[in-house]
Amino acid sequence: MYSILVADDERWIRKGIIKMIDAENLKIKEIYEADSITAALHEFQLHKPDIILSDVIFPAENGCDFCEQVFSIKPETRIVMISAFDNFEFARRSIKYQAVDYLLKPVSKEQLNQVICQCIEQIKKQGIKDKNAFSQFLKTESQESDDKKENQMETEKTSEEQIETIMKRMKSNLTEKYTLTELAAECCLSEVYFSSLFKKVSSMSPMNYLAHIRIEKACELISSTNWRMVKIAKQVGYSDYQYFTKVFKKEIGKTPGEYKETIRKEFEND
Missing domain, CATH: 3.40.50.2300 (Response regulator)
Known part of the structure; x- marks a missing residue:
């Protein structure tokens, strides 16, 4: 109308x-x-x-x-x-x-209605043009949005691969000193985003993951060697034995000595 x-x-x-x-x-x-x-x-x-x-x-x-x-x-x-x-x-x-x-x-009446009809036809064409332009706009916006999501996914995938590489390095080099700032910079990410992605990959924060694999290795050494606890602590990256004991107890629920005693009793019972 x-x-x-x-x-x-x-x-x-x-x-x-x-x-x-x-x-x-x-x-x-x-x-x-x-x-x-x-x-x-x-x-x-x-x-x-x-x-x-x-x-x-x-x-x-x-x-x-x-x-x-x-x-x-x-x-x-x-x-x-x-x-x-x-x-x-x-x-x-x-x-x-x-x-x-x-x-x-x-x-004349005919002339008047003819020109009004001409106006209406132009309005209709403009409406179709605008509709097509809007559809094209939506299509472009959708494509750009999809491209953005795809690029974001690719970026995230690459970052996750970098994090997996870092996790492997941490596991094979427990004595290396790691900081959140350096690890994030290595992936060219902010500390917050790096921590978020790291947690997505490992279910732990970077520093909690490091503590976990260090204590995991310490448990393995306690069970398989007769090394002194101080040596084991240094072997897994802790030069401060008191701090090592604190982290160990937090992870395992026992001190290194208590854990060793538990392992010894299990062997005797076997």
């Missing part, structure tokens, strides 16, 4: 134009009218009609100026200028602001 604004300073002409419009067949739902450019601009801003049928000459006002104002506010509006004067300058200015036609009075 469409709407039309008829602007002419002479009432009988306005009413005549409105009467000629085949509103039902053209699916015109609303027809507004104005007797001056000021009133026409007010009606336009209030209702934003799809089509404007406007006289060119008004007392102290110019229909082409109105056409220019309409174009600046809603350029997709279809405008038809109607004049009693075959004036090239008026016609040229009308075309400049995308007027669909420049009709000379008197206008």
Whole structure:
């Protein structure tokens, strides 16, 4: 459904134009009218009609100026200028602001409805164009979003592979000194993101994982050697024996000595 604004300073002409419009067949739902450019601009801003049928000459006002104002506010509006004067300058200015036609009075019913039909066809085409443009926009946005997700997944996959490499190195080099800052920098990641990904891969934070594999190796050495606890502590990366004992108890629930005694009793019982 469409709407039309008829602007002419002479009432009988306005009413005549409105009467000629085949509103039902053209699916015109609303027809507004104005007797001056000021009133026409007010009606336009209030209702934003799809089509404007406007006289060119008004007392102290110019229909082409109105056409220019309409174009600046809603350029997709279809405008038809109607004049009693075959004036090239008026016609040229009308075309400049995308007027669909420049009709000379008197206008026939057939001529009027034909140009309104032309306006409607242009509106429909513009609607399809806008719809296609919007669909293309959505398609592009969706593609960009998919590409972004794919790139993010690839980046995350690469980072996870780097973390797995670091985990292997930590396991084979327990005595090396590791810091969260250095490990994150190695993967070119922030400490927070590195810790998050590390936890995703290992179910532990980087430092908890390091403590876990060190104590795991310490348990293995306690069970398979007669080394002194201080030597075992250094072998798994702890130069401070007291700290080693603290971490060991936190991980196992027993001190290294208590754990060794438990292992000895298990052997004796076997």
